[in-house]
Amino acid sequence: MTNELDFEGWTCPAPLRSYPNVILGHGGGGKLSAELVEHLFVPAFRNDKLEALGDAAVFSLNGSRLAMSTDSFVVRPLFFPGGNIGDLAVNGTVNDISMSGARPLYLSAGFIIEEGLPMQTLAQIVDSMAAAAAKAGVTLITGDTKVVDKGHGDGVYINTSGIGLIPDGLEIGPDRARPGDVVILNGTIGDHGMAIMSVREGLAFESPIVSDTAALNGLIATMIQACPQIHVLRDPTRGGVASSLNEIAHSSGVGIILDEKKIPVHQSVHSACELLGMDPIYVANEGKLLAIVPAEQAETVTAVMRGHELGQDTAVIGQVVAEYPGLLVAKTGIGGTRVIPMQIGEQLPRIC
Amino acid sequence: MKYLDEFRDPDLAQKLLRQIAQLATRKWVMMEVCGGQTHSIIRNGIDQLLPDAVEMIHGPGCPVCVTPLGIIDKALAIASRPNVIFCSFGDMLRVPGSEKDLFRIKSEGGDVRIVYSPLDAVKIARENPDREVVFFGIGFETTAPANAMAVFQARQQGLSNFSMLVSHVLVPPAIEAILQSPTNRVRAFLAAGHVCSVMGYWQYLPIAEQYQTPIVVTGFEPLDVLEGIRRAVQQLEDGRAEVENAYPRAVTEAGNVAAQKMLADVFEVSDRQWRGIGLIPQSGWELSAAYRDFDAAVRFDVGHIETRESPLCRSGEVLQGMIKPNECAAFGKECTPRNPLGATMVSSEGACAAYYQYGRFVALESVMVV
Amino acid sequence: MCLGIPGKVVEIYEAYGTRMGKVDFSGIQKEVCLAYLPEIQVGDYTIIHVGFAITRLDETSALETLALFNQMGLLEEELLADKEGVT
Numbered sequence: 001m002t003n004e005l006d007f008e009g010w011t012c013p014a015p016l017r018s019y020p021n022v023i024l025g026h027g028g029g030g031k032l033s034a035e036l037v038e039h040l041f042v043p044a045f046r047n048d049k050l051e052a053l054g055d056a057a058v059f060s061l062n063g064s065r066l067a068m069s070t071d072s073f074v075v076r077p078l079f080f081p082g083g084n085i086g087d088l089a090v091n092g093t094v095n096d097i098s099m100s101g102a103r104p105l106y107l108s109a110g111f112i113i114e115e116g117l118p119m120q121t122l123a124q125i126v127d128s129m130a131a132a133a134a135k136a137g138v139t140l141i142t143g144d145t146k147v148v149d150k151g152h153g154d155g156v157y158i159n160t161s162g163i164g165l166i167p168d169g170l171e172i173g174p175d176r177a178r179p180g181d182v183v184i185l186n187g188t189i190g191d192h193g194m195a196i197m198s199v200r201e202g203l204a205f206e207s208p209i210v211s212d213t214a215a216l217n218g219l220i221a222t223m224i225q226a227c228p229q230i231h232v233l234r235d236p237t238r239g240g241v242a243s244s245l246n247e248i249a250h251s252s253g254v255g256i257i258l259d260e261k262k263i264p265v266h267q268s269v270h271s272a273c274e275l276l277g278m279d280p281i282y283v284a285n286e287g288k289l290l291a292i293v294p295a296e297q298a299e300t301v302t303a304v305m306r307g308h309e310l311g312q313d314t315a316v317i318g319q320v321v322a323e324y325p326g327l328l329v330a331k332t333g334i335g336g337t338r339v340i341p342m343q344i345g346e347q348l349p350r351i352c
Numbered sequence: 353m354k355y356l357d358e359f360r361d362p363d364l365a366q367k368l369l370r371q372i373a374q375l376a377t378r379k380w381v382m383m384e385v386c387g388g389q390t391h392s393i394i395r396n397g398i399d400q401l402l403p404d405a406v407e408m409i410h411g412p413g414c415p416v417c418v419t420p421l422g423i424i425d426k427a428l429a430i431a432s433r434p435n436v437i438f439c440s441f442g443d444m445l446r447v448p449g450s451e452k453d454l455f456r457i458k459s460e461g462g463d464v465r466i467v468y469s470p471l472d473a474v475k476i477a478r479e480n481p482d483r484e485v486v487f488f489g490i491g492f493e494t495t496a497p498a499n500a501m502a503v504f505q506a507r508q509q510g511l512s513n514f515s516m517l518v519s520h521v522l523v524p525p526a527i528e529a530i531l532q533s534p535t536n537r538v539r540a541f542l543a544a545g546h547v548c549s550v551m552g553y554w555q556y557l558p559i560a561e562q563y564q565t566p567i568v569v570t571g572f573e574p575l576d577v578l579e580g581i582r583r584a585v586q587q588l589e590d591g592r593a594e595v596e597n598a599y600p601r602a603v604t605e606a607g608n609v610a611a612q613k614m615l616a617d618v619f620e621v622s623d624r625q626w627r628g629i630g631l632i633p634q635s636g637w638e639l640s641a642a643y644r645d646f647d648a649a650v651r652f653d654v655g656h657i658e659t660r661e662s663p664l665c666r667s668g669e670v671l672q673g674m675i676k677p678n679e680c681a682a683f684g685k686e687c688t689p690r691n692p693l694g695a696t697m698v699s700s701e702g703a704c705a706a707y708y709q710y711g712r713f714v715a716l717e718s719v720m721v722v
Numbered sequence: 723m724c725l726g727i728p729g730k731v732v733e734i735y736e737a738y739g740t741r742m743g744k745v746d747f748s749g750i751q752k753e754v755c756l757a758y759l760p761e762i763q764v765g766d767y768t769i770i771h772v773g774f775a776i777t778r779l780d781e782t783s784a785l786e787t788l789a790l791f792n793q794m795g796l797l798e799e800e801l802l803a804d805k806e807g808v809t
Contacts, residue, residue, distance in 0.1 A: 336397015
């Protein structure tokens with residue numbers, strides 16, 4: 001009876017893609033998230049500013065070009081190596097605004113607090129937010145507080161929104177990558193995601209890994225000053241560098257080729273990823289940016305980036321090509337090639 | 353010696369590739385049985401670098417993907433129970449049952465937790481004496497000692513709230529089944545290094561002999577995989593059919609005797625369904641009589657479950673614009689421009705990333721543009 | 723099948739009657755079960771799969787394998803050199 005078995009036609013079962021309920025993967029920054037946006041949110045609110053699907057929406061008001069963005073923070077645990085939910089919430093929205101080239105100005109904060117949260121914990125988080133806002137040079141001008149029943153939240157969730165002013169003459173957006181451009185990254189990848197992983201129940205390990213959470217507006221200001229012709233800026237948060245570059249390749253209708261050897265990864269992050277069977281290119285960052293600039297500007301941009309405290313490990317990691325439109329391809333360590341697709345949901349630790 | 357970067361050297365990889373190209377005087381088809389090796393081949397782009405004379409067929413060596421539908425459905429039913437904490441390796445959560453997956457069960461209120469090690473599940477059982485803690489014990493021979501230890505410890509510690517849903521599969525019977533298949537094209541095997549770390553490679557000696565097929569015990573780093581391929585090609589060219597150990601730093605002929613002893617105590621051999629393939633006699637392990645009390649399949653009566661494999665072709669979703677053609681699992685595999693399964697040629701999305709056919713994917717992308 | 727990662731044993735102890743230990747993976751450390759390697763010592767390298775040490779890595783064999791690769795390259799270079807000498 002084994003004679004009837006066909007091993008060549010064997011294939012992995014395809015994972016489910018349409019769910020009648022929301023699952024965690026819908027918030028994972030992969031294809032499920034993208035589909036939720038594409039099939040539910042965009043059709044419901046359809047307008048050109050939303051449909052640009054940038055990290056921040058860009059619009060004009062009384063002759064000024066503004067960028068607006070919002071982000072919610074549900075990180076667990078609330079305190080993790082290198083930061084906490086408070087500074088993360090400020091830096092995250094500051095960064096989203098900055099990726100349009102805007103100078104972030106004002107933030108709002110909404111707190112959804114689970115009853116029972118120690119007042120001291122809340123105070124600590126709020127202090128961190130204040131410090132992060134001061135450091136980034138933004139002002140928190142409005143907020144809201146709600147308290148939910150015990151058991152209906154993980155201590156506290158924070159939403160931040162913000163607006164910024166876009167200097168004249170900038171045209172930065174995810175659809176502006178052009179063949180011949182180069183892809184620049186301001187430092188090591190995977191630090192935030194693996195710092196969180198290191199303290200997660202069931203997966204925990206001892207490590208020196210700390211989150212890279214940081215506000216990038218200062219770095220971006222120096223980059224823009226040196227090179228106003230930057231085509232794309234993106235902060236590779238959920239889904240990591242892979243998701244951001246896939247989205248850019250898709251929006252711009254270009255291919256992107258990475259040189260894996262050039263992508264900086266801390267040894268400990270690399271080891272943690274090996275151990276859990278994860279690929280750092282899909283792991284979240286909170287203080288990193290991808291810049292896509294014309295090749296002739298690469299040297300200027302990397303020079304100013306390396307001179308900034310958040311850009312010391314800046315590297316040119318790849319280039320934009322006309323071939324393979326919509327695809328992200330990498331040259332591997334031994335000189336082969338692989339396609340790096342979007343993940344479906346969150347990257348999972350694997351045993352195989 | 354860190355045992356990693358040394359075996360990823362690009363210059364040595366090129367040398368091995370040139371050797372393979374020089375050795376192969378005709379076309380040879382070989383199979384890496386292990387999903388971990390498939391992963392390494394794809395991840396490093398080895399498939400793109402090999403000469404045309406070597407064709408690699410990716411074997412059914414991914415434990416999450418071959419876990420039979422019936423057991424997945426049982427897992428989903430158990431995980432749905434209100435008093436159960438269901439623990440699993442991460443990559444199992446996305447593997448679909450007949451209708452749902454563990455992510456969906458979690459979204460419906462099931463307490464589904466990802467653990468790194470089966471002992472983490474034992475710890476959860478210790479910390480939650482009022483809850484039933486079930487571990488989804490899947491895997492090949494490499495994972496079996498870990499699962500066995502979890503059951504052993506649960507018994508030692510008197511954790512009556514711990515149980516395991518076991519679906520273990522074994523490599524040698526699968527290799528034999530492949531070799532017995534009338535359509536088989538595989539002329540040599542790369543045996544899975546880590547399976548052999550546990551079991552040794554003595555079991556493969558009679559198989560190589562009987563079927564006159566070279567079997568090379570192979571590691572996972574790029575140089576290891578290339579060396580396994582090189583040795584297999586060498587044997588084929590020489591007309592030899594031997595078991596060779598190309599991973600001697602981690603594998604001995606006898607394997608890990610202490611682990612084998614535990615396995616013999618905790619498990620016994622059984623027939624096993626392989627998802628997508630069929631029944632392979634004596635190709636699995638289930639809990640032995642002494643540990644039957646810890647068998648979740650016995651402890652939880654989930655009644656009769658009607659299993660139904662979801663159809664491979666997803667052209668319907670393509671037509672609705674829900675997915676792109678290259679997002680279906682059959683794309684470039686069962687479904688090619690020459691032999692399309694559906695109205696829209698459809699995939700490359702297996703539940704485990706190892707099975708992306710990246711090379712073919714890129715090649716076909718241009719064909720696909722309508 | 724089976725993701726296994728090399729690491730170095732840095733500590734050995736008992737927990738719940740089982741031989742356990744800490745293994746260092748170039749910068750991160752994780753508790754693992756060493757029950758199946760009763761002879762492994764602190765400082766040895768091992769392969770870890772789902773939190774279990776499954777085999778002791780043998781440095782001599784590893785060095786031999788690498789030497790073989792290098793030698794292969796030398797042979798090839800000699801052949802190339804010979805060829806170039808002819809032409």
